[in-house]
Amino acid sequence: MGMTMSQKILAAHAGLDEVKAGQLIEAKLDMVLGNDVTSPVAINVFEENGATAVFDNTKIAMIMDHFTPNKDIKAATQVKQTRNFANKYDIKNYMDVGEMGIEHALLPEKGLVGPGCLCIGADSHTCTYGALGAFSTGVGSTDMAAGMISGKAWFKVPSAIKFNLVGKPQKYVSGKDVILHIIGKIGVDGALYKSMEFVGEGLKYLGIDDRLTIANMAIEAGAKNGIFPVDDITREYCNGRYKGTPVEYSADEDAVYDEECTIDLSELRPTVAFPHLPENTRTVDEIGEKEVKIDQCVIGSCTNGRITDLRAAAEILKDRKIAKGVRCIVIPGTQQIWLDAMHEGLFDIFINAGAVVSTPTCGPCLGGHMGILAAGEKAISTTNRNFVGRMGHVDSEVYLASPAVAAASAVTGYITSPEKL
Amino acid sequence: MNARGTVHKFGDNVDTDVIIPARYLNTASHKELAAHCMEDIDKDFVNKVKEGDIMVAEKNFGCGSSREHAPIAIKTSGISCVIASTFARIFYRNSINIGLPILECDEAAKEIKDGDTVSVNFDTGVITDETTGKTYKAEPFPEFIQNIIKKGGLIKSITE
Ligand code: SF4
Numbered sequence: 094m095g096m097t098m099s100q101k102i103l104a105a106h107a108g109l110d111e112v113k114a115g116q117l118i119e120a121k122l123d124m125v126l127g128n129d130v131t132s133p134v135a136i137n138v139f140e141e142n143g144a145t146a147v148f149d150n151t152k153i154a155m156i157m158d159h160f161t162p163n164k165d166i167k168a169a170t171q172v173k174q175t176r177n178f179a180n181k182y183d184i185k186n187y188m189d190v191g192e193m194g195i196e197h198a199l200l201p202e203k204g205l206v207g208p209g210c211l212c213i214g215a216d217s218h219t220c221t222y223g224a225l226g227a228f229s230t231g232v233g234s235t236d237m238a239a240g241m242i243s244g245k246a247w248f249k250v251p252s253a254i255k256f257n258l259v260g261k262p263q264k265y266v267s268g269k270d271v272i273l274h275i276i277g278k279i280g281v282d283g284a285l286y287k288s289m290e291f292v293g294e295g296l297k298y299l300g301i302d303d304r305l306t307i308a309n310m311a312i313e314a315g316a317k318n319g320i321f322p323v324d325d326i327t328r329e330y331c332n333g334r335y336k337g338t339p340v341e342y343s344a345d346e347d348a349v350y351d352e353e354c355t356i357d358l359s360e361l362r363p364t365v366a367f368p369h370l371p372e373n374t375r376t377v378d379e380i381g382e383k384e385v386k387i388d389q390c391v392i393g394s395c396t397n398g399r400i401t402d403l404r405a406a407a408e409i410l411k412d413r414k415i416a417k418g419v420r421c422i423v424i425p426g427t428q429q430i431w432l433d434a435m436h437e438g439l440f441d442i443f444i445n446a447g448a449v450v451s452t453p454t455c456g457p458c459l460g461g462h463m464g465i466l467a468a469g470e471k472a473i474s475t476t477n478r479n480f481v482g483r484m485g486h487v488d489s490e491v492y493l494a495s496p497a498v499a500a501a502s503a504v505t506g507y508i509t510s511p512e513k514l
Numbered sequence: 515m516n517a518r519g520t521v522h523k524f525g526d527n528v529d530t531d532v533i534i535p536a537r538y539l540n541t542a543s544h545k546e547l548a549a550h551c552m553e554d555i556d557k558d559f560v561n562k563v564k565e566g567d568i569m570v571a572e573k574n575f576g577c578g579s580s581r582e583h584a585p586i587a588i589k590t591s592g593i594s595c596v597i598a599s600t601f602a603r604i605f606y607r608n609s610i611n612i613g614l615p616i617l618e619c620d621e622a623a624k625e626i627k628d629g630d631t632v633s634v635n636f637d638t639g640v641i642t643d644e645t646t647g648k649t650y651k652a653e654p655f656p657e658f659i660q661n662i663i664k665k666g667g668l669i670k671s672i673t674e
Contacts, residue, residue: 117656117658117659130536130539130540130581130583131580131581131582133542134542134582134583134586137542138669142669142670142673143673144673159536159539160539160540164540165540167540167541168540171540171541171542214580215580215582216579216580217578217579217580217604219580231580231604232580232604232607232608233580233581233582233585233604233607233608233611233612234582234608235582235608235611235612235667235668235669236607236608236611236668238669239611239668239669239672242669242672242673243672245672247658281527281574281577282527282573282574282577282600282602285574285600285602285603286603312578312604315574315577315602315603317603370527459531459536459539459579460531460535460536460537461536461537478529478531478578478579480529480531480532480578481529481531481532481554481555482531482532482535482554483531483536487554
């Protein structure tokens with residue numbers, strides 16, 4: 094029986110010729126990731142159990158991004174604990190203020206993940222790297238600790254849903270709209286425990302940043318991972334960047350899928366997820382002109398804080414003003430993205446429009462800092478979750494959208510399609 | 515191994531942000547986390563919950579963030595077992611890894627009501643609602659996972 098792309102990567106890392114859905118395996122890891130929230134828990138587990146060595150100090154990444162630059166004393170204490178651990182074990186990819194960015198923007202950019210690698214991260218959006226043809230999935234802190242000690246993790250081999258993407262998307266339809274559409278269709282548990290494998294001729298219209306956005310939100314459909322085949326777009330991005338040896342896997346012709354689903358990209362419309370679940374989607378055509386008044390607009394996060402996202406927002410905000418009463422916060426994902434955006438003149442556009450630009454951080458995405466909502470407030474955000482209380486008060490609301498829709502909404506003060514400006 | 519206690523019932527898609535809101539993730543202290551368990555969905559939960567109580571929810575329990583703080587907060591609050599129709603996969607893994615027993619049983623999850631007294635036999639997977647007298651059978655853990663639990667958690671199973 095043929096294997097899916099995800100199954101092939103797992104088999105290779107488990108030293109097996111073949112694996113089947115449901116099989117429990119132990120596989121070797123190429124990268125183990127943690128952040129400032131999950132690393133301290135993993136370090137406690139590591140130390141309480143008397144571990145004295147890490148398996149490989151080049152294959153662990155600790156990225157201080159959620160509450161950094163440290164938002165308060167407790168956050169500073171957690172980062173200090175992680176920094177001390179990283180110093181003690183000489184963790185090569187410990188990244189703090191000055192080097193850090195949002196982990197899932199940073200790891201691909203720095204070439205720490207790439208085609209064919211197997212990565213676990215104590216952060217649910219670790220599934221982002223599937224965009225590069227990696228098997229990558231979120232785990233908890235105990236798994237991270239076990240991974241740091243042994244270089245291995247246990248997996249239940251997932252079955253898969255195949256998404257066949259065809260057609261060319263319209264202007265203003267981005268990777269974010271593709272994944273919001275899919276989640277709206279299959280629901281927040283539509284791919285529970287499974288792989289989402291994206292294939293099809295439509296992939297040629299999706300750049301690496303769009304793919305990273307799509308794979309990033311596989312978890313919002315409950316998936317174990319999302320994955321794209323390796324093509325020229327991937328190779329161009331990873332060549333000279335990926336520090337490991339790229340290995341290109343592809344699904345067998347006779348691979349078995351639980352479901353197959355064709356998505357015609359040309360029919361998609363800019364899409365918004367309403368509170369309080371990413372599956373509550375509506376296209377911009379289904380939202381009334383002055384239906385949803387917003388107080389805040391956030392453009393950033395591991396979903397949409399990359400340079401193409403900032404360019405898309407800048408294209409809308411150029412020579413326009415943000416509506417009175419709307420706070421617009423732009424957060425480039427990494428230091429490099431920040432520099433690129435600055436050199437391209439995007440910051441002039443943002444600041445002239447009345448937006449602010451932050452240093453890289455997760456910040457408001459998880460209600461940490463840098464833009465918390467009060468009771469009754471509404472935000473349009475390019476982030477990935479709109480759960481109750483996610484960006485602040487339990488009675489605040491988050492609407493998820495692409496950078497273009499978010500920027501257009503910041504201009505009018507209501508959720509608005511960029512086509513309407 | 516058994517559990518017996520009063521049920522605290524929740525619905526579909528209980529996410530880790532309501533189990534333990536991110537504003538409390540600036541600490542890894544189990545006790546501090548437990549003090550805010552379920553706060554954004556049921557403000558009174560931490561006052562009502564007693565040692566040994568059982569949490570019952572419907573589908574996709576624990577969806578969202580990978581924070582292990584979520585099962586830690588539930589376990590430290592005194593909950594002895596979570597029963598749900600389905601669990602989000604990272605939450606499932608984390609619970610096993612930290613030793614919070616969780617059982618998937620759709621029928622039990624749907625029928626058991628808030629405030630019922632329920633007992634659970636982990637060896638057989640049998641769930642008894644003592645209030646209604648009805649019994650249910652949950653899927654027992656696969657052998658591989660039973661081994662992790664027997665050895666006292668994931669880390670012990672690998673450091674042995
Ligand atoms: S940007 Fe948001 S979703 Fe992404 S890693 Fe940070 S907190 Fe998590």
